[in-house]
Amino acid sequence: MTSEMRANPVYTAHDYPLIRNLSDDDMPATWEEWRAAFEKLEAENRRQHSIACRVRVDAGKFKAWLEANSLSGSERTRQRYAQERLDMKRARQAERRAMERIVFPERLRRVESSSTGTKSERSFGLIHAAIAGLALAWLAHHWLG
Incomplete structure (x- = not known):
């Protein structure tokens, strides 16, 4: 590249x-x-x-x-x-942004619609954040050795 x-x-x-x-x-x-x-x-x-x-x-x-x-x-x-x-x-930055779009699609929709969301929607977002953090840590471990 x-x-x-x-x-x-x-x-x-x-x-x-x-x-x-x-x-x-x-x-x-x-x-x-x-x-x-x-x-x-x-x-x-x-x-x-x-x-x-x-x-x-x-x-x-x-x-x-x-x-x-x-x-x-x-x-x-x-x-x-x-x-x-x-x-x-x-x-790596581009991959991180792409991963966020895959893992956090509801965040993009929320930003566009400016909705506050319900408690269950926010909990679901936290689960996605935890999964994304683990995925990024795994990728960083393999990329950076």
Whole structure:
């Protein structure tokens, strides 16, 4: 799945030296230099009305991803990793919304009709909420490991 939203990989000051060690390209020597260049890039993107979502790159997870995909660290692979993380997050959000529409169809009808409902209708909604919570917990467990 390719997102319509572009990802911008970002790094913490703590992770930056580790990410830099994983990379075979020329990254700025310090996090502060990288941060200044990143802020200039974001400002230019805003002027051009090109919005991207910041995606934090964790050094340990990035290293594991590189090894799992037999890749070396580069600007391109950092961008690809960030985009995959963003796309997965957006897919999970879409699935959550779809699950809510399946599990809570009466909530959608109630919002549209603005009815308060009877006590038994509200109890039925609580049962659906409990089932949905269990389903989402199960999905999260399997997706996130």
